[in-house]
Amino acid sequence: MLIKNISVPIFTGKHNQIQKNTHNQTPINQGLTQDIVTFKGRNNLSAEEKYQRALDIVDCFSKDQIQNMDDFDQKHLDGIQYGLKSFENLSFPQIYFILSNMGEITIPVVRDCSGMCPACYVNGRPKERNKDAISRMDFEDFKNLTNDIKEITHRLNFNCVEKSTQKSIQNTYGTGYYTLPSSALFYDSDGKDVWLQDEKGTIHEFPELNKMLYDATGLKGLFDTAGWSPKNSVVQKRIENIVKYYSNPEHEKEIDQINISVNTYHGIMQKANEYKNKGDIESYNRMKKAYINNIVNAMYTCTPLVEKDCYQILIKAVDDRQGEGFKDYNKDAIFNLIKEIISTLHIRYMSDIENNNYKYAKTEEDVINLVSKHIKKFSPLITSLSPSTRDNIFATIDDDYDYIKDQKNVSYDDVTKQKLSSILIDVNGKVYLQNDHEVFKTDICLNFKNKDKEAKQIYPLPDKRTINTKEKIFN
Ligand code: SF4
Numbered sequence: 001m002l003i004k005n006i007s008v009p010i011f012t013g014k015h016n017q018i019q020k021n022t023h024n025q026t027p028i029n030q031g032l033t034q035d036i037v038t039f040k041g042r043n044n045l046s047a048e049e050k051y052q053r054a055l056d057i058v059d060c061f062s063k064d065q066i067q068n069m070d071d072f073d074q075k076h077l078d079g080i081q082y083g084l085k086s087f088e089n090l091s092f093p094q095i096y097f098i099l100s101n102m103g104e105i106t107i108p109v110v111r112d113c114s115g116m117c118p119a120c121y122v123n124g125r126p127k128e129r130n131k132d133a134i135s136r137m138d139f140e141d142f143k144n145l146t147n148d149i150k151e152i153t154h155r156l157n158f159n160c161v162e163k164s165t166q167k168s169i170q171n172t173y174g175t176g177y178y179t180l181p182s183s184a185l186f187y188d189s190d191g192k193d194v195w196l197q198d199e200k201g202t203i204h205e206f207p208e209l210n211k212m213l214y215d216a217t218g219l220k221g222l223f224d225t226a227g228w229s230p231k232n233s234v235v236q237k238r239i240e241n242i243v244k245y246y247s248n249p250e251h252e253k254e255i256d257q258i259n260i261s262v263n264t265y266h267g268i269m270q271k272a273n274e275y276k277n278k279g280d281i282e283s284y285n286r287m288k289k290a291y292i293n294n295i296v297n298a299m300y301t302c303t304p305l306v307e308k309d310c311y312q313i314l315i316k317a318v319d320d321r322q323g324e325g326f327k328d329y330n331k332d333a334i335f336n337l338i339k340e341i342i343s344t345l346h347i348r349y350m351s352d353i354e355n356n357n358y359k360y361a362k363t364e365e366d367v368i369n370l371v372s373k374h375i376k377k378f379s380p381l382i383t384s385l386s387p388s389t390r391d392n393i394f395a396t397i398d399d400d401y402d403y404i405k406d407q408k409n410v411s412y413d414d415v416t417k418q419k420l421s422s423i424l425i426d427v428n429g430k431v432y433l434q435n436d437h438e439v440f441k442t443d444i445c446l447n448f449k450n451k452d453k454e455a456k457q458i459y460p461l462p463d464k465r466t467i468n469t470k471e472k473i474f475n
Pocket of ligand 1: 113114115116117119120121122123124125187188189190226266
């Protein structure tokens with residue numbers, strides 16, 4: 001076992017410098033002969049020396065022998081990140097903090113949403129015009145990050161992400177919050193808007209970005225959409241390509257869920273209900289029809305996935321205890337909406353047959369079969385909502401995150417062990433720890449091109465304290 005550079009003889013003395021022979025301009029080292037040799041350890045190793053030392057330490061162990069990164073004195077692994085652009089200026093404990101909390105990882109490459117759902121717990125909102133805050137990640141930053149995660153896993157000869165996902169499963173198993181590890185390229189945005197453009201102007205779409213993250217972490221991706229207007233040909237084409245890609249059995253392993261989210265409080269439905277309550281039934285019907293058409297178009301577009309495990313339709317509504325004020329958004333409202341969605345989907349497939357388009361169905365029986373398959377994909381009703389920050393009817397909603405309300409002064413350990421805790425990396429490289437409805441700042445910012453730029457405000461508003469990842473305390 002060879003460990004280089006732990007205690008290296010060094011030369012001391014003011015003559016230990018390269019000097020020039022002024023006669024023939026040949027460099028000579030006059031100092032060497034007068035120097036005193038000491039065997040004191042050097043504290044100020046160069047970056048390359050630290051890197052070599054870290055590799056040598058890792059090389060002492062086979063893959064099976066390392067059960068945990070805590071088996072190492074982490075300060076001696078500092079330097080293993082040498083040359084990895086996005087980890088530049090971070091300490092190894094900071095990098096390890098990221099890698100070891102990836103039971104779930106959220107890297108929202110875009111942070112704009114046009115959904116305007118008033119009960120959106122992350123307050124998804126459209127692009128803020130005339131503001132300096134950035135809302136889309138730089139492609140090179142994303143590429144560097146995924147490459148760097150892959151490379152550091154290789155250098156460590158240890159899959160931190162895999163260990164962290166096992167921990168996440170163990171911690172949540174049996175709690176009722178059991179979660180399978182996954183990754184998301186969105187946070188307060190819709191999957192339909194996930195893409196990045198590189199310096200040459202090439203657009204990189206969801207499947208490619210998701211594959212990059214999958215290759216780096218082994219985590220399957222999530223894709224959620226709340227629907228889109230069929231008239232939007234760019235988005236329509238984008239989703240058709242995504243559906244085609246994941247219909248291929250070879251790519252199934254890269255994706256965990258493709259979800260269509262149907263809820264009574266989508267921004268369009270909220271507007272429709274406002275019209276209804278003012279007695280403007282014509283406008284109510286027009287808005288409701290627009291929403292139903294968007295959802296039906298999304299379901300129709302996902303037809304090739306209808307038998308795949310990854311495809312799901314999430315249905316959400318306000319729970320009954322919220323009272324009369326929320327009757328437009330409750331269980332009855334969502335079930336009525338779903339009935340209209342199903343009958344419109346049936347009409348959509350039937351109109352194909354009438355127009356001699358036999359892409360998905362040839363007979364009415366085929367249509368009924370297809371519609372039934374979609375119906376089987378409806379999730380159980382989700383009623384766990386929380387108010388967004390918008391000043392509207394939903395601002396008074398009674399949310400049910402008691403475990404958070406009861407833990408206002410959580411400790412560092414509570415946070416890192418909290419159910420569903422996961423890393424969130426913002427578009428400017430700032431790293432947060434978030435769980436179900438809580439966000440904590442950390443002292444980590446990746447070395448992104450945009451690290452000095454402001455990003456859109458994160459919601460829920462982060463805890464006032466910052467996690468000091470090295471000391472494992474709050475600052
Ligand atoms: S719930 Fe989804 S679609 Fe609605 S505003 Fe939030 S992020 Fe956007």
